[in-house]
Amino acid sequence: MSVYLHDIPLPQAQARLREALQDADLWRVLGEETIPLDENAIGRVTTEPIWAKVSSPHYHASAMDGFAVRALSTVGAMPSTPLTLSMGSEAQYVDTGDPLPDWANAVIPIENVESLDETKQITSAIRQPTSIRIRASVAPWSHVRPLGEDIVATQLVLPAGHILKPVDLGAIAASGHQEIKVSRKPKVAILPTGTELVPIGSQLKAGDILEYNSLVLAAQVKAMGGEPTRYPITKDDFDLICERVLEAAQDHDLVLLNAGSSAGAEDFSAKVVEKLGQLLVHGVAVRPGHPVILGLVNRQSKIKNRRSDNLIPIIGVPGYPVSAALTIDIFVEPLIAQWLGRRPLELPTETAILTRKLVSPAGDDDFVRVVVGRVGEKLLAAPLSRGAGVITSLVQADGLALVPSGTQGIEAGEKIQVRLYRSKAEIEKTIFCIGSHDLTLDLLAQFLSVHNRRLVSANVGSQGGLVALRRGEAHLAGSHLLNPQTGEYNISYIRQYMPNIPVKVFALVGREQGLMVKKGNPKRIKSLRDLSRHQVQFVNRQRGAGTRVLLDYHLNSMTISPESIVGYNQEEYTHLGVAAAIASGRADCGLGIAAAAQALDLDFVPLFQERYDLVIPKQYAEADLLTPLFGLLADSAFRKAVSQLTGYDVSVMGTIILED
């Protein structure tokens, strides 16, 4: 084990890097460049204040098509006593934008002027009457854009450190500039290392790990305003890695070494940094992503005397994709901000109610990906998978909730601070669906996105969904709970779990349940009876899942004891989870839906038909938020898409099962 890895608090780690860079005179704008004032300037950061070189307008300009006059000469003009002005000395035709003659200080719009020549309203085609008649006076500077109305020469147009937006470019141009000084983009080298890594697109064999971190890191760096370079994969070889780091350091401002930042036998990053420069930090008390390395490398390792010119920072980025992405947000974003001369990105923060208890090591700042939505009056944060390897948790996340160091966890129902990735407006359009998992929900999510709604579903089983509805933690629940006494679906459970909450229940689909088995059904599983065979390994759904209720109902009626089933207590939370367990060989069979079997290329033994309903508390059933959902239940394109899933029957879709 390495002697290095020792987690220090996050603020201390950040300070250590900052101070080292300050010492090396690298905590500043890296450099500037002059670029032309064109549309590619958007997003760049100004390095100096922009002062106006000219005024805009740079002369007194007419704001209308009309006649330039002296305001004083119009005094006395009234509807009953018109006044005549001679063209040339007292009035002059001007188009919008034309300069006023020196002697004029107001404009009368053409529509307020009569021509004496034709005794009718002047049209723009007749601009040169010999004189004009007016029936109202004008105030000085009426319908004039005076010199400097927009910009006065020498005024501050934009400060340094400003991120250029489209309209800024117009103001810069208007103030007399045709190029602009901006900070140069920091160059960031991204070095993936690991013998087990294979490039995107490779045929995978067991043990191969797709190298896509460098892609995500490069995209993050680019989005932050840096210029990434992705290097090819380097094997876990100390000398090769040293060589590659030195090579990359030559023409970059920052090296990201991914991964090998932990303390295993093949984790060389810390030793590489120590050899090539200075190891500042190895280990930060933050989850995910604690095995971070912060250090400096000498660009030319042989010239040690001119210190500040030769050092550049290096960051050892952990290998798990979620850890890697968060490391970039935490350590690289502020650095690039400093180098570009802009402020670090600050995500908007909201207080939300946590839907599920979070346990966390007391010493760590623990960042938990959450989905966020408003249910009734409450802004809810529902934690996603916490696995550092689960990149989809970042894809789905609406924000990052912090369980700060010093806390051992946060209880369900308590408040938590969330840094939001999405705008509040988007979050207000989130439909929280909880309960049983069904593939139709993926399709529903897709169709709803067209109607400006986002469907977020959490899979906690049918009963869990009803309990969540009672707690006010979702807008609707998917449920397929069979009442063993009556053979009827959901209603008795709704009354039991959600007493006194008026609901509306719609049928979503009818679907086939059966046994998923390996391709070719090698163990010849035909019915639930086969589950008791000793050599058959079963995988179950979790307690409360509708599929589990269905299983127990049929086991009971067939008098098969759960104890007789190997794997009865091995639980998965979704149909696809069960299918994956079978596909991987962890189990021989499990109860679930045909579509999940098909998805993972399994065989399917159909056993029962069941109904899957949507349970919606009345207060949400009548809210705008859900309107598009009801529309889709009758939408032929949606019905068609669902009916193309194997084992699905859409004839019941939209039928009202219960309405309080």
Added chain:
Amino acid sequence: MSVYLHDIPLPQAQARLREALQDADLWRVLGEETIPLDENAIGRVTTEPIWAKVSSPHYHASAMDGFAVRALSTVGAMPSTPLTLSMGSEAQYVDTGDPLPDWANAVIPIENVESLDETKQITSAIRQPTSIRIRASVAPWSHVRPLGEDIVATQLVLPAGHILKPVDLGAIAASGHQEIKVSRKPKVAILPTGTELVPIGSQLKAGDILEYNSLVLAAQVKAMGGEPTRYPITKDDFDLICERVLEAAQDHDLVLLNAGSSAGAEDFSAKVVEKLGQLLVHGVAVRPGHPVILGLVNRQSKIKNRRSDNLIPIIGVPGYPVSAALTIDIFVEPLIAQWLGRRPLELPTETAILTRKLVSPAGDDDFVRVVVGRVGEKLLAAPLSRGAGVITSLVQADGLALVPSGTQGIEAGEKIQVRLYRSKAEIEKTIFCIGSHDLTLDLLAQFLSVHNRRLVSANVGSQGGLVALRRGEAHLAGSHLLNPQTGEYNISYIRQYMPNIPVKVFALVGREQGLMVKKGNPKRIKSLRDLSRHQVQFVNRQRGAGTRVLLDYHLNSMTISPESIVGYNQEEYTHLGVAAAIASGRADCGLGIAAAAQALDLDFVPLFQERYDLVIPKQYAEADLLTPLFGLLADSAFRKAVSQLTGYDVSVMGTIILED
């Protein structure tokens, strides 16, 4: 005058364009392209759902460095009764990420294992002991990342219409893709027209208008995800414009014709559209920007039979820069969104309190640029210049307030809906400064931006500032109000205008006031006495301005009557405004500060020294928001920058004048 221009309501105009494009089968994703999965994919929009081709992990992977075991073989291991497992058949060393052997279903981390060979903790260097000893059992699937933990093959990874973020690229790669289908970028031709237009960088003469709209429009289009082409300026010539439009239409999806969209003699856009295709809308009841043209052009004017293939939309964009930019937001953004297959941009909306009355034509949707900040409990929206030519109003705007059609205006203190350009977090860092204008405030704004504060100043004169503080509409006010009786600054006015509000007052600067005159002082103005000379045209500051109070004080003590001064009633709101009036020849002189004279290359006749203070209600003086400001008053870099302005004395800076 054109017969066309006739404003119709905004929703009707939008619907007319949408319906015409639906008829032409152009209201859809324009096309798709397959691009490699690299960092340039960020911001692109998916055209089809992305389904996982492989699972991730695609095998059961160890989540730790350690030993793969059968969970069942570990049952019974306890601290007091260790259990021995033979290597090979019962335990096998695995690194993080390694596949589990077929027979294993759990991993024991290396730190929880003892080597029998050395009877001490195993290090990673010693991986192959003949057997290992454990003192705790493990549950099945402990420290294992099961197949499909992140992604299950066939699952939905991302829906169609999704804007790609960095982490999305990782999930797409992890699910087995190496390229991705995205919508192609709509090509937008931008055609500036106008005989008076000159390109950016031209030497300007009166009547020349810098053509920078095409730059702003191109940058907007690019930011929206389109691909802009800027054409050179076309003169106001019907045939030339027709030719250019047809040329641009050949290889673009949309033509933006700027300007000539109004109804003047030189406004050809409507006629051009009518000749080359179909005029759908001329005039929309929206301010600024009502002379909008929406239409279609035939790409090949001679082939009329294949209608849908040959039509593309054309938008006549008004010439004033604010109108032009808003037209793009209102009409082009939703169109590009549709063509890209993403949702239209929706700015977050907040309700704010209006600080100043807005009057608006009842029939129009009137968009007013506002700065937004929180003062105490109130979120305030302060209107910026409403001139359609004032592009700096868009640069400075935090949002767009809507005075909807059907309303004739909104009173100060009433609520108004604001679409925010900035995040709430940024807005919470806004310091509202009101009152008298001083150049030091520009410098202060610049220095504060480094400290994560934004200083927004509104110039309403010193007295206006104190009144605004009383109303709770700003955090601080700049004031230089001389008490003619006592010769003392500000205090008596503060007591008069802000009774019962505890304040803290700091001196900001001492500064010279005097008469700004034309270069070379052609009218030989030496003192206030010269203002009474008949041929001297004066320009004044507005009532309530400290400079006006100073003027009146001295006029009174010199017994000069205001009536004797030509231009006494001609008012400007800032020092630079007065300077601009003199520079442009509108006036011969005005009272103001040396720096303003210098800014516009005027001569300056110094007359008096005065003090300029910052007045801060105690509740804000003690708030975090203002802390950086107090820091700057003692900051040597800031003091140096101010002292370099002509006529400024920083020796008083930071002195406490009054503290309640």
